[in-house]
Amino acid sequence: MQLEILNLTKLYDQKRGLQPTSFAVKKGELIAVVGHNGAGKSTLLKMLANWILPDSGQVTIDGIDLKNRTAVVKKVGFVPEVPNLFDFFSVEYNLKLFAFLFQTPFLRVDEILREFNLLAFRKNKIQELSKGLKQRVNIGRALLADPPVLLFDEPTSALDFEMTKEFYRLLHTIHEAGKTILFTSHRPEEIKSLATRIMVLHKGSLVFDGSPQEYFQSEVHENLYA
Amino acid sequence: MIRNILALAFNDLAVALKNKTIYLILFIPLFVFVSLKLLDRTDGDISKIRIGLLQHYAYAPQIVDSVKAAEKIIEVTWVQNEEEGTRLLQEKKIDGVLLGNEKEPGSLELLVLKKESLPTLAIVESFSALQKAAEGNRVSWISGIKTLHEGGIQRQTLPTWILMLVLLVGFIILPAQVAEEKEKKLLLALLQTPIREAQWLIAKVIMGMVLTMMAILFLHVLGRFTVVNPFDYIAFIMAGSFCFSAYGVFLGFLCRNQASARTIGVLFYLPHLLPSALSDFSQKLTVVAPLLPSYQFYEPLKAILLEDGRAANMSFELVYLFLVGSFTFYLSYLLMKRRWLM
Numbered sequence: 001m002q003l004e005i006l007n008l009t010k011l012y013d014q015k016r017g018l019q020p021t022s023f024a025v026k027k028g029e030l031i032a033v034v035g036h037n038g039a040g041k042s043t044l045l046k047m048l049a050n051w052i053l054p055d056s057g058q059v060t061i062d063g064i065d066l067k068n069r070t071a072v073v074k075k076v077g078f079v080p081e082v083p084n085l086f087d088f089f090s091v092e093y094n095l096k097l098f099a100f101l102f103q104t105p106f107l108r109v110d111e112i113l114r115e116f117n118l119l120a121f122r123k124n125k126i127q128e129l130s131k132g133l134k135q136r137v138n139i140g141r142a143l144l145a146d147p148p149v150l151l152f153d154e155p156t157s158a159l160d161f162e163m164t165k166e167f168y169r170l171l172h173t174i175h176e177a178g179k180t181i182l183f184t185s186h187r188p189e190e191i192k193s194l195a196t197r198i199m200v201l202h203k204g205s206l207v208f209d210g211s212p213q214e215y216f217q218s219e220v221h222e223n224l225y226a
Numbered sequence: 227m228i229r230n231i232l233a234l235a236f237n238d239l240a241v242a243l244k245n246k247t248i249y250l251i252l253f254i255p256l257f258v259f260v261s262l263k264l265l266d267r268t269d270g271d272i273s274k275i276r277i278g279l280l281q282h283y284a285y286a287p288q289i290v291d292s293v294k295a296a297e298k299i300i301e302v303t304w305v306q307n308e309e310e311g312t313r314l315l316q317e318k319k320i321d322g323v324l325l326g327n328e329k330e331p332g333s334l335e336l337l338v339l340k341k342e343s344l345p346t347l348a349i350v351e352s353f354s355a356l357q358k359a360a361e362g363n364r365v366s367w368i369s370g371i372k373t374l375h376e377g378g379i380q381r382q383t384l385p386t387w388i389l390m391l392v393l394l395v396g397f398i399i400l401p402a403q404v405a406e407e408k409e410k411k412l413l414l415a416l417l418q419t420p421i422r423e424a425q426w427l428i429a430k431v432i433m434g435m436v437l438t439m440m441a442i443l444f445l446h447v448l449g450r451f452t453v454v455n456p457f458d459y460i461a462f463i464m465a466g467s468f469c470f471s472a473y474g475v476f477l478g479f480l481c482r483n484q485a486s487a488r489t490i491g492v493l494f495y496l497p498h499l500l501p502s503a504l505s506d507f508s509q510k511l512t513v514v515a516p517l518l519p520s521y522q523f524y525e526p527l528k529a530i531l532l533e534d535g536r537a538a539n540m541s542f543e544l545v546y547l548f549l550v551g552s553f554t555f556y557l558s559y560l561l562m563k564r565r566w567l568m
Binding site for chain 2: 049050051052053069070073074077078080082084085086087098101102103141142145
């Protein structure tokens with residue numbers, strides 16, 4: 001297993017957060033984590049990205065404990081809901097800064113710019129870019145160190161229909177390249193044909209974990225999204 | 227329409243309350259009130275001059291008689307020697323010491339902290355009046371003024387300007403920058419790379435120190451201020467900028483956003499600036515101010531710039547600044563490890 005999660009817990013109060021949750025992820029899976037607002041989706045992903053410290057539980061990625069942050073950061077790339085880039089600087093500067101910190105050759109920046117169709121915008125400041133472009137730069141940054149696991153938190157929440165379609169195409173391409181992906185979504189219908197596995201969180205608890213076919217035939221989907 | 231304006235105004239007030247701006251409105255008048263209470267010359271002795279006379283010096287009898295007769299306006303402290311007088315002067319327990327003038331035997335020299343100050347003016351005027359009353363228009367008793375602090379008024383204000391710069395970077399610029407990186411999740415993005423928490427903190431403190439030193443260097447270049455003991459001066463500037471940069475980073479960690487950071491910055495900036503800068507005018511503030519790290523930076527700075535002091539005699543202050551800086555650095559490290567308000 002590439003990712004093993006055991007009794008991972010984070011409670012903000014009695015109602016919000018993530019109840020003890022355990023699951024394992026195989027290499028190359030594309031998992032959609034579905035649930036309503038406040039279900040614990042973002043909390044789960046942020047804990048896997050080391051943004052939030054869990055109350056208890058254990059996570060290992062390729063056998064490395066998540067607590068060993070500096071060792072695990074090259075294993076996981078996280079793309080948050082709102083792009084967190086240095087707005088006043090150019091696309092190229094942002095990517096080169098993080099490449100430098102990852103000790104990745106700057107050649108990789110050129111690869112990312114090419115792969116994500118960002119070459120024309122390399123000198124543009126982040127604040128001049130559209131939401132979709134910012135999201136692309138953010139994804140590119142997450143891929144700089146070529147991590148085997150990628151986490152996307154609500155990647156399409158701020159995107160329009162066309163941009164969402166483009167994002168899913170991008171996600172498909174990244175998945176084809178052999179990456180393991182977990183992403184959160186409000187809209188299970190959209191990821192019907194994309195995900196290889198669906199996990200449903202409801203009020204902080206994992207209430208469903210199975211294939212998309214099983215999910216769309218299950219009562220969980222009926223009860224939560226009907 | 228009025229309903230909407232009222233609703234918006236209440237909303238703005240709620241935002242001000244939420245980001246703690248409202249605290250400034252309450253804090254500044256309160257702080258000024260407390261500071262004014264701490265200034266000495268608000269009591270009944272407002273017009274009294276505190277003068278030191280040497281026990282073993284043979285002052286002219288008419289001088290001693292005149293001073294004794296003017297007990298309502300002049301309070302005399304008899305000191306053993308010039309050293310004791312200097313010490314009392316530095317502690318603001320007296321306003322001046324009357325010494326024998328070596329250049330003009332028979333006349334007196336006035337030793338004061340600063341030449342251009344209200345106490346000096348008051349002493350000279352009072353003695354001139356006493357002399358006129360006792361002897362008519364003869365040669366003035368005080369024929370010279372010696373100051374503990376060297377240089378003109380511009381140079382004498384230099385330590386205060388430098389303190390302002392150091393505190394400005396530490397308490398206004400750095401907390402806002404740290405809070406901005408937290409607010410925009412940039413810090414978390416940086417923590418997605420293999421950098422260590424301490425590396426980020428050291429970088430921030432270095433940035434604060436560099437900004438402070440650039441500002442001070444610029445001030446020296448513009449004002450053409452020279453320093454007699456540059457190494458001692460640089461040592462204190464480095465210790466002070468380290469202390470307040472680390473302090474500022476810590477304050478930034480206590481805030482979730484930039485608005486809160488600016489407010490908390492001002493809340494720390496004023497209390498650190500004013501008691502140190504105003505301690506020259508107040509014996510009460512001289513008692514309170516040493517509790518602040520800013521005072522432990524300001525006093526040695528003043529001694530180095532105005533009295534040619536040496537850092538070797540100020541090791542307590544150097545260690546104090548270093549310890550405060552190190553302690554706040556460690557607190558920031560703990561908060562960062564816990565992802566505090568991120």
